[in-house]
Amino acid sequence: IGRNATLEDRDRVREMLAGADMVFITAGLGGGTGTGGAPILASIAKDVGALTVAVVTKPFLFEGKKRQKQSQEGLAELRKCVDTLITIPNQRLLNIAGKDMSLLDTFRKADEVLLQAVQGISDLITVHGLINLDFADVRTVMSEMGLALMGTGNASGENRAIEAAQRAISSPLLEDITISGARGILINVTGGVDLTLYEVNEAATLIQEEAYEEANIIFGAVIDESLRDEMRITVIATGFGKAEEAARPLPESLGAAPEREARVVNFAQKEKENNRDIPTFIRQEKNDKAAEGKENTGRGLRSRFSANLGDDEYDIPTFLRKQAD
DSSP: OHHHHHHHTHHHHHHHHTTOSEEEEEEETTSSHHHHHHHHHHHHHHHTTOEEEEEEEEOOGGGOHHHHHHHHHHHHHHHTTOSEEEEEEGGGGGGTSOTTOOHHHHHHHHHHHHHHHHHHHHHHHHSOOSBOOOHHHHHHHHTTOEEEEEEEEEEESTTHHHHHHHHHTSOTTSOSOOGGGOSEEEEEEEEOTTOOHHHHHHHHHHHHHHSOTTOEEEEEEEEOTTOSSEEEEEEEEEOTTHHHHHHOOOOGGGSOOOOOOOOOOOHHHHHHHHHTTSOHHHHHHHHHHHHHHHHHHHHHHHHHHHHHHGGGGGGSOHHHHHHHO
């Protein structure tokens, strides 16, 4: 239903997205609306040249295998159409929701996670900071990068920089991926007026050490006076799996040809070995004929040389004259 409805309004959607630099698509996968419609919207957004980012949730396990299967199919289609894809399994909400949290509050929590992911990215561009990140930075890290990890960590107190950074790169709500394979990373550090350079260095260094050694890291810092003792770090990591592809060895069929052992065959020796099975009187007869053939060949050679030598035979090298004689 969602797919057909989106296709019917395809032209209207294209008009609405025309001129957009960046498009966020948020949806809950597993049903019909988001699963069917999101890939169409993403395709249109890409067609108009917008940086397209999808932030989607996957169904709870108790919602059944059918919705799980539909969500996987929708996810596969969506991956083909977006620059960056962030997935949040609803099942992970159990990690942060207590036993007493109502079902309504749990789903609200899922919506908040989607909001934080989108707002965390948009704030990198729109919020003015000490070290600003602009849209070009975001595009560099997120364009054509596939699966992504997005996390936000808040902490206060003496070790707030380290704690906030660790929480940002190990969010319990995100899919089972780690920052270690990321090829592109955006780091945004937000703190109050008491934010120090030492804290910024601590946080950025921890994240950098966890990332791929040649990752493209872009950094920003913002002062928010409302954050008195608190520090917030947002991390967007992209390009997972690209390092492994680059390092993957060639298949054997495309690699170097295996070394072959050279063999030298002594045909004269081979002939002698083969002759051992021939009776003596037959070998003798063959040898006599061979000798006779050589003698005839010698006579023919001498006659040809004699016919051509004439008065000029001394112009012929000595070894040829001897052979003719």
